[in-house]
Amino acid sequence: MKHLLTVGDVMTTEVVMVAEDTSYKAVVATLAHHRISAVPVRSAFGGVAGIVSETDLMHKEEFQRRRLYPWLRSRGRSKAEALTAAQLMTRPAVTVDSSCTLDRAARLMADRDITRLIVVDGDEPVGIVTRSDLLSAFLSPDHEVLARVRRAVVDRGLWDDPFAVEVTVLEGVVTLAGQVENRSMVALAERYARDVDGVVSVSNNLTWAFDDTAAAPGTTGLHH
Known part of the structure; x- marks a missing residue:
């Protein structure tokens, strides 16, 4: 049963694209018309x-100032002199498929120092996912987060009686209460809850009946 959100759940499905031979001015007009900050370039x-972002376009302004003030250095002279999308674009574009989880997408953005990913089905773009889209998971109402946490924990088979553990969610903060059979289940329950999209933090108040982590076998009793 699914409990992790994917980029397919949060992406923008309207993909505006430009051709490789689209002019600089037409690219700027496309961004302004659709109120977007980047546009994929269709091969x-x-x-x-590749993809053209506002950053790619701003090099021209930077270079204009360099021509007026020769002592200023330009880091993107080739893009500043670009006339078409093909010359402007950053390549290759970083793509994922719609089944990519939000945590993986976030790591990919951080590793590549980018703010968006193109979602593809094969070679065909089907969506765009941005950093703000990834943060949208934290906008989920508490009852949706609660349902995800319950599915995540119960699906992992941490206990036979799902009613032995009480799960509550307030402002994205999950509280686990009740008693599980083994001490090892306590840490697992918290880990699985933290992995659920939309969870801000976890307060773990679980207790256990048997300490299966103790060095000496046979240790029992209620602990916290």
């Missing part, structure tokens, strides 16, 4: 050739 052979 002449199909699929995505």
